[in-house]
Amino acid sequence: MPNKAYAKIPGLVALLVLLAFLPAFLGPYSMHMMILVLIYVVIATSWNILVWTHQISLGHAAFFGIGAYTGALIYNAWRLPPYLDMLLGGIFASLSAVVLGVICLRMAPWALAIATLAFAEAMKVLVIMLPGLTEGAEGVGIPPLFGGGEAARTKAYYLIFGIACLSVLLAYTLKRSKLYYAFTAIHDDEDAANMLGINPTKYKVVAFTLSAFFVGIVGSFYAHYIAYIDPHAAFNIHISVEAQIMPLMGGLYTVAGPVVGAFILTLLGEYLRITIKTGYLIVYGIILVVVIFYLPQGLIGLAEKWVKKR
């Protein structure tokens, strides 16, 4: 095992260096795309943590939206430093995950999936119905992050780059921690885990809370970066869907899988959108179906098989 882990280090360093110097080579549009990629790296990585405990969320847009709205509203009210504001976005998302978790975590996985989907939609409706607090369907404008303009975009890129690294580092650390044993035991057999001294409800709530935290942070980041947030963008079901397709495509349960999936699917989606004028989503859908059907272990699984063969 250790040898295999060390073998990955040169590639990892090369990737980090490449990403760090990317702004020198890219124009504004490409920079914007990379920022979106990194946002999805965080969302997919966080969603994947939940899968370790055999919980499926169809509502991670809820945590993104809660992060975005707490970020925007608190900033407009108090003008806290944006970093602190993003942290608060993460904390609020986590708090909502605890509440949701305590209510829902005894449910079967499929029931939980539907409950999370409903939660995200309910949050959207709630935000629309409370215009006094949230400015309703019109959305909330906030001053752009770092004053706006191209220099600000580069700064935003480095910020989200740092956040993405932290979220992947969290997943990596978790996977090597004692917690991962509890998560996996619950995933594989909840009764057996319970008989070995693990309180399933507690560790499921822990996974839910950790999973929501960074998604809330990037929600707040997104609101600052775009300088505007509305209910349909914040609680967009598209986010919830991508959150699960990306790990599935890259490789469920792995740390690298969601990262790979986020890169490929974000860029592929954009490429298809530009090159195929009508019906690009059909092609996107077909590619997804083919990958999921023929590569149940995802692209990481394919790569591992390929390395073993050589």
Place this chain on the structure above:
Amino acid sequence: MGKEKMNFLELKEVTKFFGGLGALREVELKVSPGEIIGLIGPNGSGKTTLFNVITGLYPLTRGSIRFKEEEIAGLKPYRICHKGIGRTFQITKPFNRLTVLENVMVGTFYGKEKPVGDRNQARRFSEEVLDRVGLGLKKNHRVSDLTLEDKKRLELGKALSTQPELLLLDEVMAGLNPTEIKEIVELLRRMRAGGVTLVVVEHVMHAVMNLADRICVLHHGEKIADGPPAEVSKDKRVIESYLGEEFLLAAG
């Protein structure tokens, strides 16, 4: 109170209904420290249900379960595990995404309220447990590569990793051949010598009659006999309901 006299595990009027169906009716059972109790009875007589209520997987309908003079009925399974009761499952429940060693590490990490030292200590302890159940050489195997006997050994290893004082074993010998059964019987004797009290559900009659100090017989959720193996195997109700005439003839 002397240690021998202590009520280690004491079940009183333990009753479990599933809707209108009485799975356990007023079952009384006393287990002393260091004993091996054989729990036998026909399929559907309530043996596994009894384990499930003792370990908290099913809530009790009525009655009391005391472990080391403390009421444990109503506690969740993980709390009961922390109190010192371990169990195996009839249909083995391995954690398939983990290796053999990692499976046992789960119990080492979480089986006691105060877990075993740091990660290295936990690993060493888990390796010792695997040696004890005879899986030391297969610690890095994937669970899916194990034979049925090894899966049963892993169930024992997982249960032992929580350092239980009382172990409930649900048909660990089912499906094994005579040599394997002999090995498991030896293993259980060693576990008892190591200070673990055992309640063993088993259909392999000659093994359980040899192993157990006392045999309890369940029939339709009621206890119909409780005593030394020689006595129970001659009990008329037990023969009628479970053992059959052949057993009596074979036992001579």
